Amino acid sequence: MTADGTSSCTAQTTGTPEEEWARWPGLDRVPSLDLGGVREAVVVAPHPDDETLGFGGGLAVLAARGVRLRIVAVTDGESSHPGSSVFTRNELVARRADERARALTALGAGAAEVERLRLPDGGVGEREPELARRLAELYRGADLCVAPWEGDPHPDHEAVGRAALDAARALGTRLLSYPVWAWHWTRPGDAALPWDRAGRLRLPRDARRRKAAAIGAFTTQIFPIGPGAADRAILGPSVLAHFARDHEVVFT
Numbered sequence: 149m150t151a152d153g154t155s156s157c158t159a160q161t162t163g164t165p166e167e168e169w170a171r172w173p174g175l176d177r178v179p180s181l182d183l184g185g186v187r188e189a190v191v192v193a194p195h196p197d198d199e200t201l202g203f204g205g206g207l208a209v210l211a212a213r214g215v216r217l218r219i220v221a222v223t224d225g226e227s228s229h230p231g232s233s234v235f236t237r238n239e240l241v242a243r244r245a246d247e248r249a250r251a252l253t254a255l256g257a258g259a260a261e262v263e264r265l266r267l268p269d270g271g272v273g274e275r276e277p278e279l280a281r282r283l284a285e286l287y288r289g290a291d292l293c294v295a296p297w298e299g300d301p302h303p304d305h306e307a308v309g310r311a312a313l314d315a316a317r318a319l320g321t322r323l324l325s326y327p328v329w330a331w332h333w334t335r336p337g338d339a340a341l342p343w344d345r346a347g348r349l350r351l352p353r354d355a356r357r358r359k360a361a362a363i364g365a366f367t368t369q370i371f372p373i374g375p376g377a378a379d380r381a382i383l384g385p386s387v388l389a390h391f392a393r394d395h396e397v398v399f400t
Contacts, residue, residue: 163332166389172336174343178397181324181347183209183292188216190287192295192312194272194304195225196248197366197383200255202326203294204359205351205396208255212354217260220286221248222279222308227269228369231378235368243368251362273307283315290321297325297399299340301333324398331390342399349396356394363391 169175189210193199199207199219210217224241235243245264252260265282267275287293293316298309309325316323327341334340351359363370369382 163386164335165386166331166392169331169336169390174337175348175395175397178343178346178348181349181398181400183213183349186210186213186215186292188218188290189292189294190218190220190290192220192222192283192293192308194222194296194302194308195228195269196221196244197225197251197363197369198296198305198328199248199294200251200359200362200366201383201391202296202328203324203396203398204251204255204362204391205355206294206324206349206398207252207257207260208355208358208362209349209351211255211257211260217257218286218290219248219252219260219262220283221262221264222272223267223269223304224264225269228382229373229378232374232376234374234376234379240368244366247366247368250365254362254365255358270304272304276307276311279308280311280314280318283312284318287315287319287321292324293321294324294326294398297327297330299330299342300327301329305329324400326396326398332387345400347398347400349398351394351396356392360392363388 191199191203191207207217225244226237226241252258263286267279272279293312295312296305296309298306298313300306300309305328313323330341370388372381373379
């Protein structure tokens, strides 16, 4: 599994274009999701940018309502470009933290508290029980938690999703789970996705605008960081197209 989640939960070897999802009537049948009444939300991200890709519109909506927001950064994303000689790991960590800060500001969530757990990028699964305990502590006081879907086809996303689910169950806290790489590595109607517990959050125009600007802040991920093969962009246009929709889908 590489940083781009290329180990799929299906047998396909190329990603699903956004046009294929747009043509699928199943998305229109997903029931609407209501975020009303939320006072404090914790949003968990395996890597800097996941919170924006999977739930950036939701963050913008909640921030506009004055909801207290806390971001749990599980890893620092230090392994996104293995083999690159452009940045040291420490330099990449600093760049990605700055990108996240700029993205949160673009979302109107610049006041969000960020808790960095500094677990190893690519190795979260080895620390999953520890992560579940940490998340249970961090969830206290929140009436909504948001984390990656436990079936999202990337090992860190899967481990974070399972830990988030365990912590939410232990506390009885409402949990929403967002897919990221599933949009690229599964196909419409794929039985691997739990459509029976899907919810669709419609994004106002301002939230869509803010999300687009926030995604643009992650320059180390959406553009090559150098000339070599190891410096390639992680999030190409075909991947980013999934996150320009007028809605976000999460699983309850």
